[in-house]
Amino acid sequence: MIQLKDVSYVRLGSPDLEQAEQFATACLGLQIAERGKADLYLRSDDRSHTLCYSEGNPKDQTVGFEVDDEASLQNAAATLEALGHGVHAGTAEEADRRKVKAFIGFRDPSGNHIELVVRPERSGRRYFASRDAGITGFSHVGLNSTDPARDERFWTQICNARVSDRIGDIPLMRVNAIHHTIALVRAPQAGIQHINHQVESSDDVLRSYHFLNERRVPIVFGPGRHPTSGARFLYFKGPDGMIFEYSVGVDEIEDEATHRPRQFGFEPTSFCMWGSKPAGMTLPNK
Amino acid sequence: MIAVLNGTKPLITSVCYVRYAVKEPQACARFVSEIFGLQQVASQDGEVAFRSDDRFRTVSLSRDQADGASIGIEAWDDAALQEIGERLRAQGFAVRPASPDECQQRYVQSALLADDASGNRIDLVTRPTRSGRRYFPPRDAGIVQFQGVGLRSIDHARDLAFWRLLGAEVADWVGDIAYLRIDHLHHRIALYPSQRPGLLYAAFEVEALDQIMQNSYYMQENQVKIVQGPGRQPASQQIFLHVEGPDGLILSYVTGTAEAGGRPRPPRQFPPTASSLCNWGSESKGVSELGAQS
Numbered sequence: 001m002i003q004l005k006d007v008s009y010v011r012l013g014s015p016d017l018e019q020a021e022q023f024a025t026a027c028l029g030l031q032i033a034e035r036g037k038a039d040l041y042l043r044s045d046d047r048s049h050t051l052c053y054s055e056g057n058p059k060d061q062t063v064g065f066e067v068d069d070e071a072s073l074q075n076a077a078a079t080l081e082a083l084g085h086g087v088h089a090g091t092a093e094e095a096d097r098r099k100v101k102a103f104i105g106f107r108d109p110s111g112n113h114i115e116l117v118v119r120p121e122r123s124g125r126r127y128f129a130s131r132d133a134g135i136t137g138f139s140h141v142g143l144n145s146t147d148p149a150r151d152e153r154f155w156t157q158i159c160n161a162r163v164s165d166r167i168g169d170i171p172l173m174r175v176n177a178i179h180h181t182i183a184l185v186r187a188p189q190a191g192i193q194h195i196n197h198q199v200e201s202s203d204d205v206l207r208s209y210h211f212l213n214e215r216r217v218p219i220v221f222g223p224g225r226h227p228t229s230g231a232r233f234l235y236f237k238g239p240d241g242m243i244f245e246y247s248v249g250v251d252e253i254e255d256e257a258t259h260r261p262r263q264f265g266f267e268p269t270s271f272c273m274w275g276s277k278p279a280g281m282t283l284p285n286k
Numbered sequence: 287m288i289a290v291l292n293g294t295k296p297l298i299t300s301v302c303y304v305r306y307a308v309k310e311p312q313a314c315a316r317f318v319s320e321i322f323g324l325q326q327v328a329s330q331d332g333e334v335a336f337r338s339d340d341r342f343r344t345v346s347l348s349r350d351q352a353d354g355a356s357i358g359i360e361a362w363d364d365a366a367l368q369e370i371g372e373r374l375r376a377q378g379f380a381v382r383p384a385s386p387d388e389c390q391q392r393y394v395q396s397a398l399l400a401d402d403a404s405g406n407r408i409d410l411v412t413r414p415t416r417s418g419r420r421y422f423p424p425r426d427a428g429i430v431q432f433q434g435v436g437l438r439s440i441d442h443a444r445d446l447a448f449w450r451l452l453g454a455e456v457a458d459w460v461g462d463i464a465y466l467r468i469d470h471l472h473h474r475i476a477l478y479p480s481q482r483p484g485l486l487y488a489a490f491e492v493e494a495l496d497q498i499m500q501n502s503y504y505m506q507e508n509q510v511k512i513v514q515g516p517g518r519q520p521a522s523q524q525i526f527l528h529v530e531g532p533d534g535l536i537l538s539y540v541t542g543t544a545e546a547g548g549r550p551r552p553p554r555q556f557p558p559t560a561s562s563l564c565n566w567g568s569e570s571k572g573v574s575e576l577g578a579q580s
Contacts, residue, residue, distance in 0.1 A: 202495055203566065206516060210567030223516075225496060232495075274496065275503030 002076040002159045004175040005066045007141060007182075008120045009098070010195055011052045012242060013060035020053040020239050027217050027236075028197070028244055029133030033123070039097065044197050045137030048099050048121040051195070058240035061192045062105070063141050064115040065159075065175070070102055073118050077104050079158065090115070109154050110146045111190035133211075134204030135197045139250065142193035142243075145184040155182060164253060165228040168266025172228055177252040179229040194235060194243040198250065202232045205246055212236050220279050224272035228264060235278075297370055297453040300360040301434050301474050302414045303344045303392070304488045305333075307354030308533045311347045317531030318345060321510055323427030323501075324490075331391065338490050339431035342393050342415035345488065356392075356399070356407035357435055357485065359452070360414055364396060370410050371398050373451040384409070403444030404483035406437055410452075427504075428497030433489040433540050434473065438480035438575060445477055457546065458521040461558025461578075465521060472522035472544045478575040486575055487528055489538040498527050501539050505529050514576050517568035518542075521556055528576065536573065 014020045017040050024030045030042040033049045038056075041049035054060070067073055077087045090103040101119035108114055129135055145151040152171045155161040161173040164180050172180035185193045199205060209223045212234075220243060221235040231247040238244050253259045264270035268277055308314045315334045319326045324336035327343055332350070335343040348354035361367045374381045384397035395413035402408055423429060439445040442462055449466050454475065457467040465473035478486055492498060502516050505527075513536060515527035524543040530536050556562035560569055560578045570576035 203518060206518070206566040214567070223499065225499065274499035275507070 002079060002116070003067060003072060004116075004159050004161065004181075005068060006176060007138065008047075008064040008066045008100075008117050009050050009052060009138070010141065010192065011054060011060075011062040011064070011098075012192075012240070013056035013058050014053045014240055015055070015058065016239065017053055017055055023238050024051070024053070025130035027131075027212060027215060028238065029129045029131040029135055030197075031128055031130055036097075041099075043123065043127050044135050045127050046122055047138070048123040050138035052098075058242075059191070060113070062113045062115055063143070063192065064098065064100070064103070064117045064120070066120055067116050067118060070118050073102055073104060073116060076116050080104075080106050083158065107190075108143070109151050110144060112143050112192075113190075133208055133246065134199040134201065135246070136200055137198050138196070139178065139198045139247075140181045140183065140196045142183040142185050142196075144187035144189065144191040144193050146186075146188065146190070148184045148186050151184050155184070162253075162256070162259075163261040164259065165262045165264065167228065167264040167270045170266075171261075174253060177254075177256070179231075179251045179253060192242065194245050196245040196247055199246045199248050202248055205232045205234050205248060208246055209234050222272065222276050224274045224276035227270060227273040228262070295362045295366070296468070297366045298359050298361050298410070298468055300469065301357065301432070302341065302360040302411065303346070303358035303409075303432070304435060304485060305346045305348065305354060305356045305358070305392075305409075306485065306535060307349070307351045308347050308535065309349070310532055311349055313532040314347050314535055317510075317535065318347070318537070319424050321505075321508060321531065322490075322529070322537050323423045323425045323429055325421055325423050333391070337417065337421050338429050339421050340416055341432070342417045344432035355485065356409045357437070358392060358394070358409045358411050358414060361410050361412050364412055367396060367398055367410055367412055370452060374398075374400055374448070377447065377451060379403070379448060379451075384411075400448075402437075402439075402448040403441040404437075404439050406439075406445075406483050406485070408448075427501055427539070428492040428494070429539075430491045430493055433491040433543070434471075434475055435488050436476045436478055436486035436538075436575075438482060438484045438486050439477045440480060440483055442477055442479050449475065449477070456553040458554045458556065460521060460556040460562045463558075463563075464553075467546055470545050472524070472546060480575050486573075487536040487538045489526070489540045491543075492539045492541050494541055495525055498525050498539050498541055501529075502527050512571070513573045514564070514570040515568050517564035517566045520562060520565040521554065528570075528573070530573075 033041040033043045040053040042051040044050045085106045088105040099121040100117040103117040105115045148169045163171045165172045173182045175181045218237040229250045231250040233247040235245045333346045333348040336345040338344045381400045393415040394411035397411040400408045454466040457465045462479045464477045466475040511530040513528045518525045527539045
C-alpha cells in the first residue's frame with residue numbers, strides 16, 4: 001500500500017506566464033517564490049512552493065503528493081508497475097525543478113498525471129502574501145474522473161486514501177486528518193477540477209467575494225458552505241479556465257478508526273447549505 | 287458604563303418594538319411574514335402585527351400616517367419613566383403621557399410619547415407585553431430576536447442629546463454616524479445623518495453567519511432587493527444583510543454584534559469611507575444613509 005502523507009504541489013502548463021503571474025499575485029494572493037527560465041514558483045504557506053506554472057500546454061497538469069521516504073517511493077513504484085501503471089522515475093534535474101529530493105510520475109486510471117515526492121523543500125522564511133486574501137495554505141485538489149467508482153477503488157485500495165463522505169458517486173477522500181485532500185468529480189476527461197487554498201476566516205471568503213467580483217474575476221460557485229466538510233467556500237476562475245477555491249473551516253476527522261462516510265444526494269443542497277448554485281462547474285445546477 | 291444609571295438600574299433597557307406607517311399594509315405584511323420570516327399575529331384596529339421572539343409583538347404596520355409610526359423603548363419602571371420625562375422636558379423636548387388607548391394599542395402598561403429633535407416618534411414604555419407561547423415563524427429564516435434600529439437624523443447633535451438624556455452612550459462613530467449603546471451590546475440604535483427623519487431599518491438577530499447567507503440567497507431567488515450586504519461592520523463586528531420590501535421598508539438580518547467589554551473606553555472614530563461601514567466590501571445600493579457619502 002502506498003501511504004500518501006499530504007498533497008504537495010500542483011504544476012500547471014500555461015502559454016502565458018505573465019498572465020498567470022498577474023492572476024496569482026493580484027487576484028489569488030500567492031507569493032512569488034522564484035521566477036525560473038520557464039517556471040513560476042508560487043508559495044501559499046511555509047513550503048517553498050505549492051503551485052508552479054510552467055511554460056507549455058495548459059492541458060499539462062500534475063498533482064504531487066508527499067510520501068514518507070525514498071524506500072516508500074521505491075515500493076510505490078514497484079506497486080504501481082505491478083498494477084500496469086507506467087512509472088516514470090524522476091531524473092535529478094527534474095527533481096530539482098520540483099524542489100524535491102526524489103519523485104516518480106504515473107497516471108491514475110482516469111489519466112490524471114500524479115507525482116509522488118520525497119522531501120519537498122520548506123522555506124525558512126514565512127509566507128508573505130502579495131495581497132491580503134488571508135491564505136493559510138494549499139490544502140486539497142479536485143480531480144476529474146471518468147469513472148469515480150473505479151478511481152475511488154484505486155485511491156483507497158492502492159494509495160491508502162479513506163472516504164470521508166460521498167455526494168452521489170463523488171467521493172471526498174482524506175489521506176490525513178483533514179476531511180478531504182482529494183475529491184473526485186465525474187468528467188469526460190482527466191484534469192484538475194479545482195485547486196483549494198485555505199483562508200483564515202469566513203471574513204476572508206466574503207471579502208474575496210466582493211474583491212474578485214469588482215475585478216471581474218468570474219465567480220463560479222459561492223460564497224457558500226459545504227454541508228459535508230463544513231467549510232465556507234468560494235470558487236472562481238483563473239487563467240486557462242482553472243478553478244481555484246478559497247475555503248475555511250474544513251472539518252478534521254477525529255476518530256480515524258470509527259469514521260463512517262456519510263452519503264449525500266447528488267443535488268445542489270449537498271454542495272451548498274446556504275443556497276448558492278454552481279455556475280460553469282460540472283455540478284448539478286437545478 | 288452607562289453614566290446616568292439610576293442607582294444601579296439603567297433608565298432604559300431595550301428597543302422593544304417598531305411601528306410603521308405604510309401605504310400598502312397588505313403588501314408590506316406579505317413581505318414581512320412570507321419573505322422576511324416574522325410571525326404574523328392577530329391584527330386589531332387596522333394594524334397588522336408581527337412577532338420575532340418571545341415578545342407579544344415587535345413590529346406593526348398601519349395606514350395611519352399621523353400616529354402609526356414610532357419606536358418603542360422600554361424603560362425600567364414608572365420611576366424611570368418619570369425621570370426621563372423630567373429630563374426631556376427640561377431640555378425642551380416634546381413629551382406627553384400616553385392615553386390608556388394608546389398604551390393598549392402599543393401593548394404596554396404605561397408610556398410617554400416623545401419626539402426627538404428630528405421629529406422621530408419615540409415611545410418610552412413600561413412593561414411591554416410578552417407572550418407565553420414561543421415564537422413560531424412561517425419560514426426558517428433563523429430569527430432569534432428583534433435586535434435594534436437604525437434611525438434617520440436631520441439634527442444629529444440634538445438627537446444625540448436626546449438619547450444621552452435616556453442614558454445611551456456613543457459606542458463608536460463612523461463619520462457622524464453614531465452607534466448608541468444602551469446595554470451589554472456594542473449598539474442597539476444607530477443614528478444616521480440624513481435629509482429626512484424616519485426609521486431607516488429594523489434589525490433582527492439571526493443565529494449565525496449561515497442564516498445571513500441563506501437569507502441572502504433566498505432574497506436573490508425571490509428577487510427581493512438587497513440594499514446592502516452581506517457585510518460586516520468594522521466597529522461592532524456585526525454581520526448584516528439589509529433588504530428592502532414594498533414602501534421602502536428596510537428590514538435587516540444581523541448576527542455577531544460585539545459585546546461591550548468590561549472596561550469603559552471612549553468611542554472610536556472611523557472615517558466616513560466605505561471600508562468603515564463594511565470591511566467585506568459590500569456597498570449600499572440606493573440608500574444614501576447606508577453609504578459613505580451621506
